Amino acid sequence: MTAPRYTPLVESLPSTVPFVGPETQERARGRPFRARLGANESLFGPSPRAAAAMTLAASEVWMYGDPEMHELRGAIAAHHGVAPDQVMVGEGIDGLLGLLVRLIVAPGDAVVTSDGAYPTFAFHVTGFGGTLHKVPYRGDHEDPEALVARAREVGAKILYLANPDNPMGSHHPAAAIRAMIDNLPEGTLLALDEAYVELAPDGTAPHIDPEDPRVIRFRTFSKGYGLAGLRVGYAIGARSLIAAFDKVRNHFGVGRIAQAGALAAITDQDWLVQVRTQVALSRDEIGRIARSCGLAPLPSATNFVTIDCGRDGAHARAILRALADRDIFVRMPFVAPHDRCIRVSCGQPEDLAALAEALPEALSAAG
Numbered sequence: 001m002t003a004p005r006y007t008p009l010v011e012s013l014p015s016t017v018p019f020v021g022p023e024t025q026e027r028a029r030g031r032p033f034r035a036r037l038g039a040n041e042s043l044f045g046p047s048p049r050a051a052a053a054m055t056l057a058a059s060e061v062w063m064y065g066d067p068e069m070h071e072l073r074g075a076i077a078a079h080h081g082v083a084p085d086q087v088m089v090g091e092g093i094d095g096l097l098g099l100l101v102r103l104i105v106a107p108g109d110a111v112v113t114s115d116g117a118y119p120t121f122a123f124h125v126t127g128f129g130g131t132l133h134k135v136p137y138r139g140d141h142e143d144p145e146a147l148v149a150r151a152r153e154v155g156a157k158i159l160y161l162a163n164p165d166n167p168m169g170s171h172h173p174a175a176a177i178r179a180m181i182d183n184l185p186e187g188t189l190l191a192l193d194e195a196y197v198e199l200a201p202d203g204t205a206p207h208i209d210p211e212d213p214r215v216i217r218f219r220t221f222s223k224g225y226g227l228a229g230l231r232v233g234y235a236i237g238a239r240s241l242i243a244a245f246d247k248v249r250n251h252f253g254v255g256r257i258a259q260a261g262a263l264a265a266i267t268d269q270d271w272l273v274q275v276r277t278q279v280a281l282s283r284d285e286i287g288r289i290a291r292s293c294g295l296a297p298l299p300s301a302t303n304f305v306t307i308d309c310g311r312d313g314a315h316a317r318a319i320l321r322a323l324a325d326r327d328i329f330v331r332m333p334f335v336a337p338h339d340r341c342i343r344v345s346c347g348q349p350e351d352l353a354a355l356a357e358a359l360p361e362a363l364s365a366a367g
Contacts, residue, residue: 009107009129018119022329031327035347035354038331040166040304042226043347044278046261047271050227053264057257065256072254072263076234079266086210086236088245089262091253093195093218093233098124100191100216100235101158102248105130110154114142116167116335118193121160130157137338140298140306141170144180152185159184162193164200167333167343169300174206181206184214192217195233198224198272199279200301211238223303224272224279225265230258279303282346289356293363304345306333313339315366322362328355 022039026032036043045051069089077084090096097120105111107129113121115134125132133154135146142165151159161180164171177192184190194217197205208215216237222228232254235242265271286305287297296308309316316332320342323330332342344355 033329034327035351037345038329040345041228046226047268049268050261050265054261057260067251072259082210088235088242092231093220094120110156111158112151112156113160140168151188160191164196164301169302169306171301178206190215195220196302221262232262279346306341306343318366322365326358328358
């Protein structure tokens with residue numbers, strides 16, 4: 001008997017995942033968290049209309065979802081003023097990024113991203129054999145000019161940028177993104193991750209012609225729409241690129257309940273307005289809690305606040321562990337100097353009250 005014959009690429013990869021889920025931590029701890037403030041989910045929940053649509057769809061779940069996602073793609077297209085064939089829906093932005101890399105990146109191809117940016121994109125690039133070239137942040141912001149320069153230097157096939165940014169919560173205005181696009185080198189595709197843009201200040205998202213072959217932009221139902229558990233995201237891009245996804249995607253990957261929930265969510269923009277208000281209030285309260293403990297909250301354009309703990313990564317990790325000991329789940333950036341921070345998701349008043357109680361104790365325990 002022999003073991004499976006893995007490819008040399010797979011043999012070379014470590015057995016790692018970008019994130020350890022809170023459920024994994026709860027099993028290891030033997031008890032649940034009382035405040036789940038680390039995964040940037042929307043603790044304000046989905047639109048009641050989305051919940052009702054999913055309940056109704058549950059009785060029809062014996063059927064596969066529409067593999068063309070016709071109604072959902074049409075609603076997304078109408079919301080953004082584009083054509084349905086300029087929209088692709090998939091299993092969250094993470095799933096769509098994996099498909100994009102599979103379409104574009106062959107072993108050895110150059111890909112540019114920021115050092116410390118959203119790790120799942122790098123996970124996909126490594127998994128398909130691409131060569132990552134990382135650019136440092138400029139302060140607490142990704143550096144569009146340096147990213148473009150590196151893409152030109154290495155002949156990158158994809159340049160990845162999140163705006164707003166995870167894990168720092170910072171953002172660039174639309175004009176900066178527009179300038180970045182105009183300066184892209186020939187043959188480089190900008191993968192613009194806008195997961196948090198519904199929660200960002202007005203003027204963050206630039207107008208981009210969907211037929212511009214230099215850009216594909218990504219949105220999700222996991223953040224502002226409160227549907228993280230469904231795993232639904234979408235891409236907007238040129239028809240030829242969107243059509244190419246059909247060559248590699250799982251055509252039944254977005255199920256019937258997920259399609260129904262996302263369709264109802266995007267047509268209930270009043271709910272999103274309420275969520276934006278709640279997120280803004282929560283950001284203010286997290287900032288107040290941080291400042292009351294002598295910490296510095298960073299400006300945020302997302303549904304989380306990154307908090308500068310004032311020292312180094314070892315100190316921030318000690319705070320993170322001490323918060324977990326007090327049943328508060330938060331996360332932190334991975335890469336120095338940003339690992340001086342912890343990152344706290346927006347939440348309900350009771351979640352933030354638990355944070356306010358635990359944080360001074362955690363700081364004392366961390367020393």
